[in-house]
Amino acid sequence: MDVHREGEHAPMSRKTRTVLVVAVVAALFGWRALQQRKPDAPKGPPKPIAAQPAPERKLGSIAFKPCTLSPPMGAQSLEAQCGTLSVAENPALPNGRRIALNIAWIPAGESGNHDPDPVFLIAGGPGQSATESFPAMIPAFRDVSKNRDIVMVDQRGTGKSNPLQCKDDDADGKTTAAVETDVDADESPEAARAMAVKCRDQLARTADLRFYTTTDAVRDLDAVRAAIGARQVNLMGVSYGTRVAQQYAMRYPQHTRTIVLDSVAPNAIHLGNDFARNLESALDLQFGQCAKTPGCTQALGDPRARLNALMVKLRAESPLVKYRDAATGEMKEERLRPGHVAGLARMYAYAPLAASILPLLLNEADQGRYENLMSLSKMLGGSMSDMMAYGMQLSVVCTEDAAGLKADASMASSLLGNSLVDLMQAQCAVWPHGDMPKDFHAPLATKVPALLLSGELDPVTPPSYAAQVAKTLPNGREFVLRGQGHNVIAVGCMPKLWAQFLETADAKALDAKCLDSLAYTPPFTTFNGWEP
Known part of the structure; x- marks a missing residue:
């Protein structure tokens, strides 16, 4: 990667910044892992294939x-x-x-x-x-x-x-995951419970x-x-x-x-019990690298302080953000909610290469530029439903973990808070439980x-x-x-x-x-x- 110091080039346009940040994160994670699933290709008559049966x-x-x-x-x-x-x-x-x-x-x-x-x-x-x-x-x-x-x-x-993957037909006829166990949707426990009931009833036709x-x-x-x-x-x-x-x-x-x-x-x-606390500790360690990197805090400030201030602001008011859809290139508009930021920070923290861009994104947001945060959050969220069988996840968690889930009052103001625990408890209240030794x-x-x-x-x-x-x-x-x-x-x-x-x-x-x-x-x- 060619490295240039800030100030050596003319200021970037908003579109250029968005394209570059998407390209950088796509390179870190792998492009297909972050883009929305594309529509299936039109089906036509199958082409004849002349081949011998594969040997067993x-x-x-x-x-x-x-x-x-x-x-x-x-x-x-x-x-x-x-x-x-x-x-x-x-x-x-x-x-x-x-x-x-x-x-x-x-x-x-x-x-x-x-x-x-x-x-x-x-x-x-x-x-x-x-x-x-x-x-x-x-x-x-x-x-x-x-x-x-x-x-x-x-x-x-x-x-x-x-596979125990719930699908829910949306208004466009596409299918999306009916159950999410992360917080990026800012879902209420009541909504999570209702979706779990729908998922349960759908899957119960073909699985105990x-x-x-x-x-x-x-x-x-x-x-x-x-x-x-x-x-x-x-x-x-x-x-x-x-x-x-x-x-x-x-x-x-x-x-x-x-x-x-x-x-x-x-x-x-x-x-689920330790998710909020473990994330806070990991982000503190990762953001601590900014203080040890020449020019980072001078250019971007304190990433932890930036993140805390952003969450306070978003919990008070969700701004309407115009952003470029990373999969289609189209301009869209949506309100940036606390869950968008929490979900993005949580998933990027899994990979330090990806987390390395968070201080820059948070500094942008501190200056009122939210488009990159929103674009990346939507791009990441769109990929997750293809990677998990949420019905199976609920069968495991509700049998093995639900009874021990406890909200932690000391984590109420953390990035994740007790949202994951609340959502899991709501869904497990209506999900069948198996046995365990x-x-x-x-x-x-x-x-x-x-x-x-x-x-x-x-x-x-x-x-x-x-x-x-x-x-x-x-x-x-x-x-x-x-x-x-x-x-x-x-x-x-x-x-x-x-x-x-x-x-x-x-x-x-x-x-x-x-x-x-x-x-x-x-x-x-x-x-x-x-x-x-």
């Missing part, structure tokens, strides 16, 4: 055929082998409704050393699809896939495993919502393990996926060879070798979570990656360390000096980029 491959008792893993947004597609395994929705009714678990398999590379214990990727959310998440994570798997098969199972209720929990998913994972003929597996869970991995290791320790927990969610926590929230205590990875600046699963889990893992080891956010398995030399760990199953023997080179991302001080 077997892994254990499951038949696989070539397929393409196509994430809804983000990374490019990937060739794989895909198959299904039929499991009972309700384990007590084996002759009842069945779920075809969608499974993707990446055969081991051509190293000549094919180890018998595959890697199972467990996606986050809850609500993300493992097969859709994998293409964006390829850099993390390049070394481990040389010797081991990679297996992805779309957790029941996600991806192509009977009590049986889409972590406990059900763990049972499915072991069924897949047995079906492919693996005696043991190496678990790799990200975010909520670390909960699934811990639960699997608790129930099936004899089948667990190693565990990697990336962005750790301890069994003991209730998802009595020891579900007990800590994982096992001698299974484990790596626990945290980003120093993670706004949702801070390093303290990993430290909590590590206390009962005598063969575990923590790594806190300096200056990093959420989901860090692909950062720096971490993929090579993971590959070494899989070869030796000895976390404590790893030489991790290569992680010392990780550094903080400096904040943007102009729309041209970072200061030199």
Whole structure:
């Protein structure tokens, strides 16, 4: 990136600033991950295809055929082998409704050393699809896939495993997610409850919502393990996926060879309780980089003070903002609400590269220029509904977390406040609850070798979570990656360390000096980029 000091060019027009800031953020996140989903192409008569049927491959008792893993947004597609395994929705009714678990398999590379214990990727959310998440994570798997098969199972209720994604026809005939569990819509608990009822009634036609929990998913994972003929597996869970991995290791320790927990969610926590506090801590750390960067506070002021002042202003009055739609280029008009800013700050905090632009955006807003904040907020929000199965998310959270959710009076004036807790409680009051073992929230205590990875600046699963889990893992080891956010398995030399760990199953023997080179991302001080 060419870096220029502020003042070397003529002042930018409003349109130029908007285009540049969208381009910068799109480059940081990946353009398709932020743009609105485009309308489907017109359907015409199919073109004739002259091709031989793809050969079938077997892994254990499951038949696989070539397929393409196509994430809804983000990374490019990937060739794989895909198959299904039929499991009972309700384990007590084996002759009842069945779920075809969608499974993707990446055969081991051509190293000549094919180890018998595959890697199972467990996606986050809850609500993300493992097969859709994998293409964006390829850099993390390049070394481990040389010797081991990679297996992805779309957790029941996600991806192509009977997805529990509610859709609601809007006035234009398009479909949008009917349930959101974030605060960017400034939704009232009453509205959230009404949408949950509508979603519940829609999905109940094809699913018993009590049986889409972590406990059900763990049972499915072991069924897949047995079906492919693996005696043991190496678990790799990200975010909520670390909960699934811990639960699997608790129930099936004899089948667990190693565990990697990336962005750790301890069994003991209730998802949602700490979101507001963790975000405040992460933003303080990230904004603190401005004070350490020459010229940042001089050019942009104090980002934390700017953010606090903006939220006070928006809670008193929501200004009408004209902004350019990043997906269509059209000019639109909407009121900027506190939830737009809170949602944007929260999601950008996951990735320090994206968070580095927040001080600049907040300084713009302090001067009454809101168009970039609005444009980016709408662009980000438009992409999220494609990435999560919200019905499955509610089945998990309402069963496993709702009873322990508590509003925190000390966080009432924070960026998120108690909005997430209020919304989750409202929705869970009308959502079916499943069952979970009595020891579900007990800590994982096992001698299974484990790596626990945290980003120093993670706004949702801070390093303290990993430290909590590590206390009962005598063969575990923590790594806190300096200056990093959420989901860090692909950062720096971490993929090579993971590959070494899989070869030796000895976390404590790893030489991790290569992680010392990780550094903080400096904040943007102009729309041209970072200061030199």
